[in-house]
Amino acid sequence: MPLALSPIARRRIGVFRRNRRARVSLWIFLVLFVVSLGAELIANDKPLVMRYDGQWYMPLLIDYPETEFGGFLPTRTDYHDPFIREQIAEHGWALWPLIPYSYQTLDMQMMRPSPSPPDGRHWLGTDDQGRDVLARVIYGFRLSVAFALVLTAGSLVMGVLIGGIQGYFGGKTDLIGQRLTEIWSGLPVLFLLIILASLVQPGFWWLLGIMLLFSWLGLVDVVRAEFLRARNLEYVRAARAMGLPSRLIMWRHVLPNAMVATLTFIPFLFTGAITTLTALDFLGFGLPPGSPSLGELVAQGKNNLHAPWLGITAFVSLSLMLSLLVFIGEGLRDAFDPRHIQHAPSATPLTRTQPNA
């Protein structure tokens, strides 16, 4: 059977589409994200395709030793090396990405001290280690969004599971669960991360794991309340009278209704995840050094006030990304607002209040 949208869902999509700001934001964000997914094709220090001595080479996928191109050492080819460049120009051609630098490429051929201001070579300048800022922003954007995506998905699973169990069974389960989550939410996340940073070198997954331990807490209350409400609905009682086991009832009858409230929460969870990662990187407790991270760029901007392009780039890219997400979130929230659905034909924007993200 094809995916049949219920009329409620169709009306919600209608409301969302009529909200021009949210719709445009969603498109811009999607385009940026898709583009950043192919970051290797846009910003890389290796040519995409090469022809050398009548043969095809794919430096993007395969590492060739320098000897292949007339070099002396059997090491990985540095395609920025002037000698190799000459060789390639003589024996064939190479198709370079739009930005011929990866996020960790140090530009050795630069004539100016780093950080260098924007010019034709580096469109947004370089940072204090001579790396291309635009390349780092593209990779950093991808990393932030990926981190937020995984974290949001993980929090969603944990939050819905724990909140659902508390709400559906209620009574003592709920009471004990609520007290435990309260104690748990009292743990200082930032200190835990700092302590962790002194024990291990925190990588992407380490950070994700630690954050995941706490980020679901916000969802629990929402999901719990929805389950508490839904478990007394008549069709849930009807399912119980039919003898369905609790897990089936929760999955098939209660969850779809709880998802409405949960979905509106997601964009704000998402922005929260991005901000937290940025803050950690800024403080130096985040991703390992050298990772393309927007937080690290902010820190560089702070340390190099004489190079304003660093700070401005970090500010613009972060505020653009977060604004887009907040606009999308607002659109989603309005779409799920029953008052909006009733007044859909007129589509008058209601007062917007900022929920705590």
Place this chain on the structure above:
Amino acid sequence: MPDSRASPLLRLDRLSITFDGKPVLEKLSLEVRRGETLALVGESGSGKSVSALGAMNLLPDNATVSGGRWLVDTDLATLRQRDWQALRGGRVGFVFQEPMTSLNPLHTVGKQIGETLRLHQGLSGRAARERTRTLLEQVRLPRPDELLDAWPHQLSGGQRQRVMIAMAIANDPELLIADEPTTALDVTVQQEILALLAELRDRHGMGMLFITHDLNLVRRHADRVCVLYDGVEQETGPVSEVFQSPRSEYTRTLLDAEPTGRPAPPTSRQPLLEARGVSVSFQRPRRLFAPRPPAFEAVKPIDLHLAPGETLGIVGESGSGKTTLAMALLRLVESRGEIDFDGERLDRLSGNALRRRRRRFQVVFQDPYGSLSPRLPVSDIVSEGLRFHYPDLSASEITQRVRTALEEVGLPVDCAARYPHEFSGGQRQRIAVARALVLEPELVVLDEPTSALDRTVQKQLVELLRDLQARRGLSYLFISHDLAVVRAMAHRVMVLKEGALVEQGDCQTLLAEPSSAYTQALVKAAGLSG
């Protein structure tokens, strides 16, 4: 004013209302005179509430109202917003259906009545309080001095409706619009409220527009009646005339719609369900440092038995514990006492063993809008229990059984792929019946299955249920507050009050000659005909 009694108080002249271009009321003309009650009768969606709201400019922006409307000699069509505010609550009073939600829970009763006095008469302080107290006395509320400072949640439904009436008459309106004022109340309370309204109408010389779906109330409490169907006026006339010799076809079906007939006699005497001393109590919350108050006894120990093919009616007003008793018998709430189902102790089972037995006793709930999950198509709703209880069935067998069940309850076969919201209340209730039937149960608990439906639809459902019982030998536990429906469904009746059994016996005998005062009051309030 020499002929003020004869001149109409409210006059509607070919009033038409459309929502986004879709007509909901067409050319309604009516008059309400001083000192009389005009009943506006119709089924849900007939446009009866919309007409009153439209006349008083209370509809949302996407509604268009056309035609003439006059309050005495004020042309309502030309009124500006400011004048409306003075008129509504001043010259026109409103009483709405839902007494639970029409009072603000955050203000005391006295403050809420006082507000209308302040807005319309400029009364404040002591004067307003004094007047409020008089009003509370007028609507016959006990202890008016205490009630002035009471919060809405401390009052019962009937008391809240009295407060609403006090607010409506606070500014001596000329016209009182009562939109289903008693629908949410118990039958005995209904009678008191309507008698009070009639008394106030006479004392203040008001005209009353009484909107209702209940013909029984119209017969007893209205002077003239206007019947609406699908936004079109069917007929208007004095109550006695319309009830004696209805002119329009629709009025006749409406009058015939009271469920009639009797169920077929039960097939066997051997009890299918037997309960001994079943009781339910809820623990009350404990205040800090105070001893725990005694548990609230929702159902006091009750014995009952039910034979195959038999219907046991359980009758009582809200809060009498009739639904709780049924839920206890189904093991959906915790209870004490013995429950025997087909020779097996149900009260000793739990977990999976109990779930497997549930196939044999099913339930149909009251609210057809709430009892079907809005996110599942009908085929999934009906087949859900099948898929759990018979995991070996193939997809085509399931489809076949769903189709048979839907046919059996008289629904078109093509409805399986559609969603619940596409169906009317009556059709939804049929889906709920199909969902229960598809499991081939022996006992079905019917928890007020007809009370959310229009009379004509009620009658069809009652006939369907009786038919199914005759064909399948089903046992019904039929819960209702509506004695007319119970009479048409049940073999035996139990009357409950405050969780305790008042009396029980053969349905016809008991309704004809009730022995307890409580049942007598119920039967009298129901006004059973024939």
